[in-house]
Amino acid sequence: MNPTPTLAPEQHRLLWAVRDIRTITTRNLLNLVRIPVQVVFSLIQPVMFVILFRYVLGGAIPVPHYVNYLIPGVLVQTTIFGSVGTAIGLAEDLQRGLIERFRALPMARMAMLAGRTVSDLLRNVIVVITISLVGLLVGFRPSGTFINYLEACLLMLLFAYALSWGFAFIGLAAPNSEAAQAMTFPLIFPLTFASSAFVPVATMPGWLKPFAQNQPVTQVVDAVRGLMLGLPHGQSTWITLAWATGAVIVLAPFAVRKYRRVT
Amino acid sequence: MSDVAVEVDNLTRSFKKGDVQALRGVSLDVPRGQVFGLLGPNGSGKTTMVRILSTILAPSTGTARVEGFDVVTHPQEVRRRIGLAGQFATVDENLTGLENLRMIGSLNHLDKAFVATRSSQLLSEFNLLDAASRSVKTYSGGMRRRLDLAAALLAHPPVLFLDEPTTGLDPQSRQDLWSIIERLVEQGTTVLLTTQYLEEADRLAQQLVVLDHGTIIAQGTSSQLKERLGATVLSFTFSSVDEATRGLDVIRSVGSKSPAHEGTVVDLPVEGGPASAADALRLLDNAGLRPVGMTLREPSLDDVFVSLTGHRTEDGASAPETGRTR
Numbered sequence: 115m116n117p118t119p120t121l122a123p124e125q126h127r128l129l130w131a132v133r134d135i136r137t138i139t140t141r142n143l144l145n146l147v148r149i150p151v152q153v154v155f156s157l158i159q160p161v162m163f164v165i166l167f168r169y170v171l172g173g174a175i176p177v178p179h180y181v182n183y184l185i186p187g188v189l190v191q192t193t194i195f196g197s198v199g200t201a202i203g204l205a206e207d208l209q210r211g212l213i214e215r216f217r218a219l220p221m222a223r224m225a226m227l228a229g230r231t232v233s234d235l236l237r238n239v240i241v242v243i244t245i246s247l248v249g250l251l252v253g254f255r256p257s258g259t260f261i262n263y264l265e266a267c268l269l270m271l272l273f274a275y276a277l278s279w280g281f282a283f284i285g286l287a288a289p290n291s292e293a294a295q296a297m298t299f300p301l302i303f304p305l306t307f308a309s310s311a312f313v314p315v316a317t318m319p320g321w322l323k324p325f326a327q328n329q330p331v332t333q334v335v336d337a338v339r340g341l342m343l344g345l346p347h348g349q350s351t352w353i354t355l356a357w358a359t360g361a362v363i364v365l366a367p368f369a370v371r372k373y374r375r376v377t
Numbered sequence: 378m379s380d381v382a383v384e385v386d387n388l389t390r391s392f393k394k395g396d397v398q399a400l401r402g403v404s405l406d407v408p409r410g411q412v413f414g415l416l417g418p419n420g421s422g423k424t425t426m427v428r429i430l431s432t433i434l435a436p437s438t439g440t441a442r443v444e445g446f447d448v449v450t451h452p453q454e455v456r457r458r459i460g461l462a463g464q465f466a467t468v469d470e471n472l473t474g475l476e477n478l479r480m481i482g483s484l485n486h487l488d489k490a491f492v493a494t495r496s497s498q499l500l501s502e503f504n505l506l507d508a509a510s511r512s513v514k515t516y517s518g519g520m521r522r523r524l525d526l527a528a529a530l531l532a533h534p535p536v537l538f539l540d541e542p543t544t545g546l547d548p549q550s551r552q553d554l555w556s557i558i559e560r561l562v563e564q565g566t567t568v569l570l571t572t573q574y575l576e577e578a579d580r581l582a583q584q585l586v587v588l589d590h591g592t593i594i595a596q597g598t599s600s601q602l603k604e605r606l607g608a609t610v611l612s613f614t615f616s617s618v619d620e621a622t623r624g625l626d627v628i629r630s631v632g633s634k635s636p637a638h639e640g641t642v643v644d645l646p647v648e649g650g651p652a653s654a655a656d657a658l659r660l661l662d663n664a665g666l667r668p669v670g671m672t673l674r675e676p677s678l679d680d681v682f683v684s685l686t687g688h689r690t691e692d693g694a695s696a697p698e699t700g701r702t703r
Contacts, residue, residue: 130486137483141469141476148471148512215467218431220456221484 131222138229139236142203146237153240156199160192160245167312168252175313182256185249186266186339187311190331192245193274194306196238198298200278203230204285205294208376224370231278238274242267258344266341269354273334276361282369286376310335330357382536382567383407383430388439389591390425399425401591402439407569409535412562414582414599415571418682421588423571427540430569431461443536457485460529463540466521470513474505474524477513478531485532492531499527503557519550526557537561539570543577555580575677579603587685594685602681610680611645611654613661614670627664628657637683644680 146153164185172180207213207226216226246254246267256263281298288294308322309315309331318326326332333353340347383406390400400422407413415423428434430441432452440447446454468477475496482492500506503523508516513524522542529537539558543551558581562568572578578585579599586596595602613628615621621641629636631653632645647653654673661668 133486134484137480141472141480144476145469145471211465211467212469214428214433215461216484217433218456218459218461219481219484220453220486 134221134225135228138225139233142233163188181253185254186342187335190270190335191306191311193238193270197274197278199234201281201285201294201298202291205288205291209290227282235275256342258342262341266338270338273358276358279365279369283372286372305331380409381406382409384442386440389437391437409567410565411583412568412581414578414585416578416585417588422591427538431538460534460537462526462529464544466525468513468524473510475509481528481531503527536567610674610676611647612672613643613668615641616669624666627660631657
């Protein structure tokens with residue numbers, strides 16, 4: 115009377131993991147769609163930043179055509195803020211007991227983490243498209259080619275994705291989602307503001323310059339800005355790629371290890 | 378194949394935090410096709426046991442096998458043969474009931490067509506068909522538990538772990554879940570059930586063990602356990618502790634087992650029901666003692682505990698478990 119369970123045909127370990135990652139990603143995206151308020155709120159903040167710097171502070175910043183300087187910076191900052199979602203989402207799943215429950219299922223161990231980082235990446239894609247449109251509306255005129263613009267978008271999405279793995283670790287280590295968010299703040303605040311995202315590093319005090327000039331976010335911003343505006347940007351694209359690759363190599367094993375141990 | 382679904386041998390588990398020993402050498406065999414009850418108060422090690430058996434937590438020492446597979450060395454094989462449902466009904470509340478089942482089906486790597494058939498079968502069996510496409514957020518506590526159980530049963534596992542499945546549920550939802558569990562066992566599923574309610578273990582479990590501070594303090598059928606206790610508990614409340622102490626001495630002879638005394642309350646296990654109550658009242662009256670309250674009730678887990686260990690469960694058997702372990 116009861117049907118016997120039939121396993122899906124795919125049995126290879128890698129395909130098995132891919133299917134699990136897809137399932138978790140779909141689940142996370144469904145969650146996002148069910149609470150559209152969350153998406154709207156995550157878009158309000160960057161829009162406010164655009165307005166704040168374009169119309170309130172921008173006039174005092176001595177950069178010609180500041181809006182062209184600003185939008186690439188806001189885009190990078192917003193995608194980094196977006197990757198914090200990985201910490202919040204994992205902390206929530208942990209809090210709700212879902213992660214514990216999933217550990218009793220025959221799914222690939224790392225699918226919970228990979229699925230989360232992938233769904234956060236997809237959410238960041240929406241953010242990049244929206245902020246780009248908002249930018250155009252407030253006078254942003256990228257003078258690079260369309261292909262360069264896409265390259266710039268891919269570059270910052272890749273960097274944010276790499277950071278997601280670090281935030282995954284924080285999300286698993288935090289006692290709850292509020293704490294997870296609070297723990298990421300002292301990391302992302304100096305990284306995004308003490309960078310070339312909003313003002314040229316040259317205007318910063320001497321003690322801050324070495325950090326601001328050499329930290330990864332400045333490299334990402336320089337590469338993205340250079341590509342979007344069709345300006346020379348030195349080695350920053352390669353340096354960004356190196357940072358992103360390095361971050362995944364270093365951070366992902368930490369997150370996976372934490373996931374194995376956390377209960 | 379042996380007729381034992383779950384074998385546990387000298388299992389221990391300690392937690393670094395606070396040097397807690399949750400399990401101190403537990404051994405048990407769960408026969409196939411039965412409900413096996415794990416009875417105990419909060420902190421007795423029940424949940425730790427279920428978490429180890431469902432591969433969520435590794436044991437410190439000892440071994441556990443589910444359907445012949447070691448939980449430490451062959452966790453994936455174990456996971457393919459178990460279902461887990463519990464007190465916290467860990468379903469995704471932003472998804473619909475059906476979406477939850479689809480997700481679990483997919484994570485179990487079941488065929489899509491099978492999941493579709495099985496989902497609608499379980500949803501209708503558990504009276505959730507009307508709510509299937511509604512967000513779980515709108516579900517009542519009982520509905521969430523039923524969905525949680527449906528998710529656990531989706532892959533048709535031969536072994537089912539139920540961790541306090543009815544704690545915090547209203548009486549009707551509890552009855553519903555009990556009938557579902559009984560039907561499952563009729564169909565051949567092995568169920569390991571943890572509970573803090575003697576009534577629940579009594580109704581469902583063929584065999585049970587009583588856990589206290591991570592060790593088994595009693596095992597047998599529920600009627601064997603109750604025999605050790607007496608049929609009912611006669612409870613008197615006195616106006617002072619002093620009177621309660623004197624009252625205890627007076628009525629001791631009526632009881633079938635050693636009485637318990639706490640503050641102004643005296644609990645006496647008795648065999649004779651109302652007749653024993655009448656005897657006790659007569660004795661008290663003769664001694665010039667007037668209790669301010671009297672009840673005759675079914676023995677609770679707390680009573681079992683007092684009779685087995687001589688101490689009460691730390692927070693009372695009826696208190697709901699608060700906060701989850703993380």
